[in-house]
Amino acid sequence: MSRRPDVDSERHAQRMAHKQRIMNERIAAADKEQGVLLVLTGPGKGKSSSGFGMMARALGHGMQVGVVQFIKGAFSTGEEAFFRNLPGVDYHVMGEGYTWDTQDRERDVDAAAAAWEEARRMLVDPEYALVLLDELNIALHQGYLELDQVLDDLQARPAMQHVVVTGRYAPEALIEMADTVTEMKVVKHAFKEQGVKAQKGVEL
Amino acid sequence: MSRRPDVDSERHAQRMAHKQRIMNERIAAADKEQGVLLVLTGPGKGKSSSGFGMMARALGHGMQVGVVQFIKGAFSTGEEAFFRNLPGVDYHVMGEGYTWDTQDRERDVDAAAAAWEEARRMLVDPEYALVLLDELNIALHQGYLELDQVLDDLQARPAMQHVVVTGRYAPEALIEMADTVTEMKVVKHAFKEQGVKAQKGVEL
Numbered sequence: 001m002s003r004r005p006d007v008d009s010e011r012h013a014q015r016m017a018h019k020q021r022i023m024n025e026r027i028a029a030a031d032k033e034q035g036v037l038l039v040l041t042g043p044g045k046g047k048s049s050s051g052f053g054m055m056a057r058a059l060g061h062g063m064q065v066g067v068v069q070f071i072k073g074a075f076s077t078g079e080e081a082f083f084r085n086l087p088g089v090d091y092h093v094m095g096e097g098y099t100w101d102t103q104d105r106e107r108d109v110d111a112a113a114a115a116w117e118e119a120r121r122m123l124v125d126p127e128y129a130l131v132l133l134d135e136l137n138i139a140l141h142q143g144y145l146e147l148d149q150v151l152d153d154l155q156a157r158p159a160m161q162h163v164v165v166t167g168r169y170a171p172e173a174l175i176e177m178a179d180t181v182t183e184m185k186v187v188k189h190a191f192k193e194q195g196v197k198a199q200k201g202v203e204l
Numbered sequence: 205m206s207r208r209p210d211v212d213s214e215r216h217a218q219r220m221a222h223k224q225r226i227m228n229e230r231i232a233a234a235d236k237e238q239g240v241l242l243v244l245t246g247p248g249k250g251k252s253s254s255g256f257g258m259m260a261r262a263l264g265h266g267m268q269v270g271v272v273q274f275i276k277g278a279f280s281t282g283e284e285a286f287f288r289n290l291p292g293v294d295y296h297v298m299g300e301g302y303t304w305d306t307q308d309r310e311r312d313v314d315a316a317a318a319a320w321e322e323a324r325r326m327l328v329d330p331e332y333a334l335v336l337l338d339e340l341n342i343a344l345h346q347g348y349l350e351l352d353q354v355l356d357d358l359q360a361r362p363a364m365q366h367v368v369v370t371g372r373y374a375p376e377a378l379i380e381m382a383d384t385v386t387e388m389k390v391v392k393h394a395f396k397e398q399g400v401k402a403q404k405g406v407e408l
Contacts, residue, residue, distance in 0.1 A: 044386035049257030050250035060286030082264030187385035
């Protein structure tokens with residue numbers, strides 16, 4: 001979690017005031033149904049898996065869900081194969097062949113912007129009961145998306161829509177805005193500490 | 205994570221020696237394929253969801269999976285509805301109507317033992333590429349299952365089988381045996397801290 005200097009402080013104050021009003025309404029009517037913003041961050045294993053599990057849970061309730069994956073890589077192949085063609089799932093992966101390692105920053109920024117347009121399309125449509133923004137935190141951390149724009153779009157979403165944001169390095173302003181935040185801590189990691197190959201099915 | 209006095213120290217030493225041998229073999233052949241034991245613990249949100257996401261990932265790779273849920277409750281309805289009847293999924297929920305709140309400890313112990321028999325059936329069958337033991341840590345923490353027996357059965361499983369164990373209060377001996385352990389930390393929880401009702405789709 002990093003403090004980002006590029007957050008506009010006036011917009012931040014407006015968002016916080018907005019959140020304050022929402023919180024007061026919540027306290028006044030604590031059993032009101034509403035969409036929640038969940039952030040899954042930290043270095044431990046299980047952030048994206050957890051997001052996909054929540055997606056399965058929503059599908060189990062007959063809800064329609066949307067996914068935008070902000071990193072295309074080996075780690076997503078299993079979920080993508082499983083969820084991509086299910087009814088009720090709208091699945092987008094940021095530009096094929098795109099990697100964060102590329103030397104071409106402009107291309108990265110363009111790919112991230114296009115992916116955010118897909119996300120925004122979902123974030124204005126109440127038909128999507130849950131939107132999973134997988135690894136969005138990384139795109140924000142890299143500075144490929146404008147944090148203020150992302151926060152404004154998240155805040156403006158339909159009242160009943162749930163959003164799950166995953167990835168290390170969740171920006172502090174996103175954590176402040178979120179309803180529920182879990183930080184995943186590494187206690188042990190076979191792959192990293194013990195020289196064990198990443199295993200298909202659980203890690204890939 | 206608690207230190208449990210009921211772990212037999214000789215069996216513990218044997219298991220640790222066994223693990224040491226395995227670790228040495230791993231170091232000698234770090235790219236060897238093998239099943240991994242993952243533990244998802246801690247108070248934060250996302251442990252079971254993460255287990256179910258890993259299950260989806262394994263299904264996406266065409267693997268066969270097994271699930272035993274050691275707590276039957278509202279928190280499982282979404283996943284159960286979604287996964288229960290999928291091809292490739294063998295899904296068991298511990299005794300209907302069973303709760304950890306019951307005053308009848310003997311009935312709890314019997315229900316847990318029956319659930320463990322389902323788990324053990326999967327843990328001896330290499331056809332199951334991944335076995336999810338959802339909330340097993342709670343059953344262990346409550347002392348409804350014998351920890352040594354559980355650890356022995358986990359250790360004796362097929363070499364290529366992945367196991368994911370979820371739940372707060374993972375016993376220390378299980379953490380020692382595991383390959384990968386993530387502890388989920390609460391940064392914020394809307395439901396608990398802010399008086400917001402638990403929301404269907406993400407929390408139920």
